[in-house]
Amino acid sequence: MNNKNYFIVASLLLGFSLSHTAYACTSTESEPNDLESQANVIDCANTTLAGSSKRGDIDWFSFSTSENGEISIRLDHDSRDDFDWALFGETGNAILTGETSNVPELGSITAAAGNYYVKVTRYSGRGWYDLTVNYPTEPTPPAEDCGYGFTPAIPSDLTYWQTGNANDACGALTSGQGATLLMGGGTDVDSAFTGRVLPHIGNNQDVVILRTSGSDGYNDYLSGLLNADSVNTLLVDSRTLANSDYVAWTIKSAEFVFIAGGDQADYLNQWHNTQLQDALQHVYDKGGVIGGTSAGMALLGGSVYDPDGILGAISDEVVTDFCHDTINISQGMFSNNLLANTLTDTHFAERDRLARSVVFLGHLAAGSNVIAADENTSLYVKSNGESLVDGSGAVYIFKETATTERQQLSCNAPVIYNNIERLKLIANQQINLNTGSHNGETLSVSIDGTSNRYYSPLNPY
Incomplete structure (x- = not known):
């Protein structure tokens, strides 16, 4: 390309590249x-195209258009020369020409899809020229990503924040070896992300944050901790969005999906029995990690405390009536055999939720348990049942044993529930949810809702 015309062509290319x-x-x-x-x-x-012309020289060029639309031609050359062009279809005479003394020679025409030819001729002079041809073409489809097909169109009403690469990183996961990260709310546990999630999914993988309100607070945080290829926060606040192909595609393509804090009742209302739910399950089944904090953790058990349209359950209140109107338990939307008979609770010691968790246990089927976590505390559950604690607080697991007495678990009556096993695990301790083996501390606790001091022992934490 002639240097004299570099600025003109560079400007054209910049415009096209945008x-x-x-x-x-x-x-x-x-x-x-x-x-x-x-x-x-x-x-x-x-x-x-950079070309040159001289006496007797004729230059031909051809192109094909796949769509109807505008064909435009521009011919630049030295102002001392006079070069012309003509546009032809497959047969017949020229359908458009640029045969003036103007520099550049410009022209455009609306034409049907087909094969076309451009002829460049010399009227006078000799030297360089730059021929620019623009014609309609089908948009280049996005790259097909890792077996999930082309990226679907983004819904116009979806609020999202993306950090990093928009394409799928195609992580190498092992099907059937998914993991679950349960986090109790409050300050997030950095070591759970760097020491548990990152070794599982590897560097440069895709992370999705799900929420129904809030903003992009996790993007930079997890992008750094996980050396992520991308972090994409999706604000999915309607069932229409939860059923959109783009939301499902984005989740399925991820190696780690983390559900932010919020309102688990809202999550169930908007996400249950949607494409989002199926996509979340897909990530776990293909070997990825599903996690959540606060309401996000509450969503990950086989049973979910669901305060839909009611006030949150408080220990002081629910011990007075086994069927207190703040108690509502729904089926979960995430299938994990290790948590199928589990209800999860959060912000545990900070909000004195032990009694409410025990009352929840009384509403569950035989053989169930409640897993609860303090703030800034997490439990990382591997597919083989091995579950490890990180953070500054404790994880508690409640279950009935052979000595448990369901003395008074009836509506409109105070709760009297004796000898529930409480297991307490702190950082670096673990339990295998398959075998029950652990290195934590057990305690037998009872609830007597007829008394203001309803815990036995008085400090069951």
Whole structure:
């Protein structure tokens, strides 16, 4: 390309490169191309060709359009020269020409899809020229990502924040070896992300944050901790969005999905029995990690405390009536055999939720348990049942044993519930949820709702 015309062509290319509908290409005329049958093929729309002309020289170029639309041609050359161009269809005379003394020679026409030819001729002078041809073409589809197909269109009403690469990183996971991260709310546990999630999924993988309110607070945080290829926060606050192909595609493509704090009742209302639920399950089944904090953790048990349209359950209140109107338990939306008979609770010691968790246990089927976590505390559950604690607080697991007495678990009556096993685990301790083996501390606790001091022992934590 002639240096004298560099600024003009560079400006053209910059304009083309900013477009989302086509890419700019550059090429050089190649002789022989004096005949139509020898035409240089233009491979992409928005092509600028650097050529030269002299006495008796004719240069032919050809291109094909796949759609109806505008064809535009521009011919730049030295102001002392006079070069012309003509556009032809497959047969017949020229359908458009640029045969003035103008520099550049410009022209455009709306034409049908088909094969076309451009002929460049010399009227006077000799030297360089730059021929720019632009024609309609089908948009280049996004790259097909890791077996999930093309990226679907983003819903116009979806609020999202994306950090990093928009394409799928195609992580190498092992099917059937998914893991679950249960986090009790409050300050997040950095070591759970760096010491548990990162070794499982590896570097440069895709992370999705799900929520129905809030903003992008996790993007930079997890992008750094997990050396992520991308972190995409999706604010999915309607069932329409939860059923959108884009939301499902984005979740399925991820290696780690983390559900932020919020309102688990809202999550159930908007996400249960939708494509989002199926996509979440897909990530776990393919070997990824599903996690959540606060309401996000509450969503991950086989049973979910569901305060839909009611006030949150408080220990002081629920011990007075086994069927207190703040108690509502729904089926969960995440299938994990290790948590199938589990209800999860959060912000545990900080909000004195032990009594309410025990009352929840009384409402569950035989053989169930409640797993509760303090703030800044997490339990990482592997597919083999091995479950490890991180953070500054404790994880508690409640279950009935052979000595448990369900003395008074009836509506409109105070709770009297004796000898429930409480297991307490702190950082670096663990339990295997398959075998029950652990290195934590057990305690037998009872609840007597007829008394203001309803715990036995008085400090069951």
